[in-house]
Amino acid sequence: MKRVKMMSLYAGPKGSVAIGAIGEFDDAEARDLVDGRYGAYADEPRPARKEPAEKPIERWTVAELQAYAAEHEIDLGDATVKAGILKTVVAAIEAARDSDGD
Template structure:
């Protein structure tokens, strides 16, 4: 027997389980329900949803902290010059991103 928390309504011959409720099912039925996406095993830790296909979701530069901005600049080959504060680094990153967009639009 496995405990399954349902994502959808389960209506079987012996019982009904509403979405959000947890119930015990025999191993075969529990496997079918979880494999079909109708529920999740209640005794397993919840996992975060996978990121959408393609590149991982990235914070907008305006919401990044100083360390993240510096990492972003390094990863994208952006010269920060003498920029030290978050405002200075953000300005340099924003200018570089805008310049890249303009160059791409002209191409």
């Protein structure tokens, strides 16, 4: 069994796991979730993820935005659609830049 911290909602035959929560999965399912970027192993350090340099943040997918938010500990609050998630992530990035410039 492997522990996976979810970056998207998981719903399966044995229940569901919310975004940011940790679920236990058999090795094969855990590997599929991590390989599909739906989650990350909870007990292993994650390699640093770089922002996609080839496209602007406005063109990132919902999964990419959610992964960035999870990695940078950005609370998405009630944002569930791309526009809301994007607005929250951009605001957090700008706030971080502003605080770094002080």
